[in-house]
Amino acid sequence: MRLSSLLSTTLRQDPADPAPAGMKLLQRAGYLRATSPGRLAWSPLGVAALARLTTHLRAPLDAPQPLILAPEGPAEQGHYFGRYAGGWEAQALEVPLLRLARSEISSYRQLPATLWQQRLVSGRPWLEAWVLTPDEEALEAEMSRLQEAYSDLLTRWDLPGQPVAMLPNLLGSALAWTWASPHPEGSLRLHAGQMDSRLASLIFAQGAPAADPMAPVETPDVQTIAELAAFLQISPAETAKVVCYRATCAGHTEPQLLMVVIRGDLEVNEAAVARRVGATTMEPASEADLREVGAVPGYASPVGLSHPRLRVLADTSVVAAGGLVAGANKAHTHLKQVQYGRDYEAELTGNIHQLPAEEETLPARPLGRLEAAGTALAEGVGASCMSSQGRPEPLALGYVGWDLTELMTALCEVHHDEEGLSWPAELAPFDLALISLADGEETIAQAEHLYAALLAAGFRVLYDDRAKKAAGPGVRFKDADLRGVPLRITLGRRALSEGGAEWKARGGEPDLISVDQILARLQAWRTAFTD
Known part of the structure; x- marks a missing residue:
């Protein structure tokens, strides 16, 4: 890829738009641009x-x-x-x-x-x-x-x-x-x-299994979790609530009653429920729906229920819990020490909470x-x-x-330093930046020959062939560092006249090597980071 014709320029300052730090680095290095609020062009x-x-x-x-x-x-x-x-x-x-x-x-x-x-x-x-x-x-x-x-x-x-x-x-x-x-x-x-x-x-810690069997407790006119917690002087997290839906589900010709059991301090993720059962439509169940399957509105739970239309889903919050307080399917009554797996089971379990x-x-x-x-x-x-x-x-x-x-x-945001991006070698879009500082026909031809040889050997090369008037040596070095290319090879007239080129790894010190040795050293370098 030649920089002289590449549609990608660097910025010396962070863009003014309120973007995350990593995105500003990408914009400065010329990887993307904000074309309008919320829209990016790569x-x-x-x-x-x-x-x-x-x-x-x-x-x-x-x-x-x-x-x-x-x-x-x-x-x-x-x-x-x-x-x-x-x-x-x-x-x-x-x-x-x-x-x-x-x-x-x-x-x-x-x-x-x-x-x-x-x-x-x-x-x-x-x-x-x-x-x-x-x-x-x-x-x-x-x-x-x-x-x-x-x-x-x-x-x-x-x-x-x-x-x-x-x-x-x-x-x-x-x-x-x-x-x-x-x-x-x-x-x-x-x-x-x-x-x-x-x-x-x-992560819901596994609660200790209920030590005692279920036991009814009278809860007159107590129908919500908040009322239940206040009446029994317990936390909502010590209760199991049910949220019921009438749903049309894939594979079922008749509407299904979905009874979702969840810890009392959490809310149901309705999208998760619909997804689990393949529901095409889902709406709150009516009191008639609840009574049809044997549940009592305000005091409902899956305990003791069995009906062809009833499908019970249990959130991980109740599966992992010990004994909880739940409805008894009897007016003005709840049950203490209700344990999932012992006192009721569900067709489906999983994370269905918000x-x-x-x-x-x-x-x-x-x-x-x-x-x-x-x-x-x-x-x-x-x-x-x-x-x-x-x-x-x-x-x-x-x-x-x-x-x-x-x-x-x-x-x-992880891989950068004060000079710009510093891609790990395996993630860098290019193996190396080839920078040509040559200004004579013979040295330009040498740089072109090396570029072609690198491509033929399978290396991904960002070739900075810009004219000196367009970008001086300092600008080219800064651009290569800002873009995060892991390796830089520079060809200058003086080094080429001596048969050499400058080799510099990102963050390392420059080293003069023979042009004839570049391909072999690159192969060894590539093998080192791929092993």
Whole structure:
């Protein structure tokens, strides 16, 4: 890539717009520009950096195949994975993906299959991949492998030093992580007191099993969690509340009654609930709905209930808890010491709670997301394959998505010094900057010959062939450092006349070497950082 014709200039001062520090570094180095409020344009240099990053992000995927999917309209939104771009938003890609799989996959022998694409989400580049497996067990194993591989990758890039945290599931899948870096300008919220750098940000300690059996307690005219906590003089966190919905779900012809059990101090994440059950519509259940399945409004719980329309979902907050106070399905009565697994069970469990209130959290920057969605979407679309047992089974679907802008910004804030960016060699968009200070025909020809030889040997070269009038030596050196290229080779008239060139690693001291030795030394240098 020749700088004389490259659409990318550097800035000597930070841009005036209120951008994160890493994004300002990218703008100063000429990787991107703000074209309007909230909109960024990546330059050819920036595209090269994104390509290098996505190469490493695709590496953990199992034989990934590229494709291009067009999102479907808003009528079908709400079923699909969220991408964070100023807010979690539905991007209806999974239905066309599963329709494609329905037409192309007929047997479990064609699986697993991994498909990927790069596209813009709300004006920001994302790398997205989908994993298709013949069943949920295989999906969970593959997504767990990817979770570990990506955590190791971010650790290698020193991002956990911020640190990297994994949020609880926001959209309802049984297995889900969001990688996020705590950052004062971040748009996500992490629970400050319960965050772990390598685990979920909301961690519910396993409570001691209830020592005593359930016991009824009279609670006259007590119907809300606040009233119950005040009446029994306990914390809302010591109660289990139910929130009920009437829902139309994939695979069911009749409306279903969803009974969500959650700790009394938390709120239900309705998007997560809808996602878990494949709901196309969901509204608060009526008192008639509750009575039909045997529940009593104001005193409802899943204890003792069984009905074809009833589907119980339990949040991890109650699964992990010991004995809680819950409704008795009897007017003016609750039950003490209600234990999940002993006194009731749920069809589905997982993180289906909202994040805590802002005053209890710290800001974080979302980087990417991994989620095992299971088979619900495939069931709704009719995407199945013949299993090893010789019967059709719905495909299991997983998702991986990386916000490349946020990830690149976070990397820049870790890898920089007073001179500018300092990319790790494996992430640098170029292996080296070749700077030609030659001004005569013969020395220019030597520089061109070396540039061609480097390209032929497979090196990624940023060739500063600008005229002296356009940029003097000092400007060229500063530009190379600002852009973070890990190695600089300079060809000047005096050095060339002696058969040599200046070799300088980023942050190191210059060294004069023979031009004839450049290729061999570069090969050894590249081998050193790839091993």
